[in-house]
Amino acid sequence: MxxxxxxxxxxxxxxxxxxxxxxxxxxxxxxxxxxxxxxxxxxxxxxxxxxxxxxxxxxxxxxxxxxxxxxxxxxxxxxxxxxxxxxxxxxxxxxxxxxxxxxxxxxxxxxxxxxxxxxxxxxxxxxxxxxxxxxxxxxxxxxxxxxxxxxxxxxxxxxxxxxxxxxxxxxxxxxxxxxxxxxxxxxxxxxxxxxxxxxxxxxxxxxxxxxxxxxxxxxxxxxxxxxxGHFAEGDHFSAEGGYRPDPGCRPTGRRIALWRRAGWGDATDAETLAAVDLAAGLLADRGAEIVEIADLEADAQDYEAIHWNMLHVGAPDYFGLPPQARGRIHPVIGAMYEALLTQTAIFAAGVRHRLLVASARIAAQLAGFDHVLSPALPVRRFAADLPCPDPGLGMASHQAFACWFNQTGWPAATVPVLDPGDGGVPVSVQIAGKRFDDGGVIGLARVLEAARGFDIRWPSPFAEGAQ
Missing domain, CATH: 3.90.1300.10 (Amidase signature (AS) domain)
Structure with a gap:
């Protein structure tokens, strides 16, 4: 062969x-x-x-x-x-x-x-x-x-x-x-x-x-x-037209919010902070204006609304099944779903309203920037048998840097930028941008990929892994 x-x-x-x-x-x-x-x-x-x-x-x-x-x-x-x-x-x-x-x-x-x-x-x-x-x-x-x-x-x-x-x-x-x-x-x-x-x-x-x-x-x-990435008749939410690359995308003149730490969820670990700082330096060296922000304007209740809304979206899949089938769910996820049974429709409506208000607030906060540079997630790794890095912080303790760009509808890309030097997975950052600037987001990710200065040493595809 x-x-x-x-x-x-x-x-x-x-x-x-x-x-x-x-x-x-x-x-x-x-x-x-x-x-x-x-x-x-x-x-x-x-x-x-x-x-x-x-x-x-x-x-x-x-x-x-x-x-x-x-x-x-x-x-x-x-x-x-x-x-x-x-x-x-x-x-x-x-x-x-x-x-x-x-x-x-x-x-x-x-x-x-x-x-x-x-x-x-x-x-x-x-x-x-x-x-x-x-x-x-x-x-x-x-x-x-x-x-x-x-x-x-x-x-x-x-x-x-x-x-x-x-x-x-x-x-x-x-x-x-x-x-x-x-x-x-x-x-x-x-x-x-x-x-x-x-x-x-x-x-x-x-x-x-x-x-x-x-x-x-x-x-x-x-x-x-x-x-x-193009419009299709089968999805009335799909965007008109199609994806357009931005071959001329350069960091020069771009105003980028640097978001290093989130006040909710897991703390950003040292390797992830190093990766974000490296990426910020690479973009600044190429003409970007980097402005650090302390955090997004979202509080703990806003993040809790993200969690509840996700469960509300998935609830019909679970509660539409007969009880015997529901009994086969993973217990961690089953417990999250069962918590919905104490809620009312008014609570669910309030969750959705809170998300709309918080999303508008965050979009206004970021209106003066072209992009946001942040961790993709706050930790480089966590154990396979855990639902999240720190279950004591909730099942979504590592989503803080990712979740709001779903609510605003903005594109967000990830790219590895830091070789930790221990043979493990390289550390990534996230670049987000305004709606329909997918080409600009990908363009900055490509700049970081080209500038990172190392080739990834991938694991062998023949590794035995876990049984």
Missing amino acids: PEVPLRLGQAALVAGYREGRFSPLEVARTALDRAEGGLARLNGLSSLDHEMTMEAARASAARWRENRVLGPLDGVPISFKDSFHIKGLPRWHGTACHPGKLSAADALPVRGARAAGMIPVCKTAMPDFAMLMSGLSSHHGIIRNAWNPDDSPGGSSSGAGPSVVLGAAGVALGTDMVGSVRLPAALSGLASIKPTQGRIAYDPPGAFRSAGPMAASVDEVELTLAAL
């Missing part, structure tokens, strides 16, 4: 396809092997179908032979979070409460990836109903990190990061309601973006989540956003 690159990145794959050194068939077989090997050992694999994947690979191989490729991602393997529907594959939504019913049709982002010639390889594991930002699942067990199986991969797109790190996919698509793409990407040393709300069409329609890609480089993230 021709030698396939360890990392299934777009540039190496396209070069190999063009030069005839290997084809999408060999790449698809390699991706499937790694999904069923290392990814499954980390409990990061939800489901796959060999014939579905190989059928897409055969079609891509034919296009490459006949010089009629569909674009720069033709033949690139992609994984999808278990929350997405893929025709013929089971969907558990991360939970043993569900029987894993086979999906009847592809979700809109899956259809977009197929239209770009990408090869769906597998669905990746997640916590029950996407209600944790860690890897605890009643169906999958403890989902683990590819860099160190004792560590959490984050959530709720928990298996997405390991699928790219281990070479089961070149790109992973997750979903993000309070940080569920950005946190797993940062904990796996990957670049990512939660685009402007509605930039990637999603079904069923909703104004409360975004689909977002993560990959080993900013270029691959942007190519995926360009392929998927």
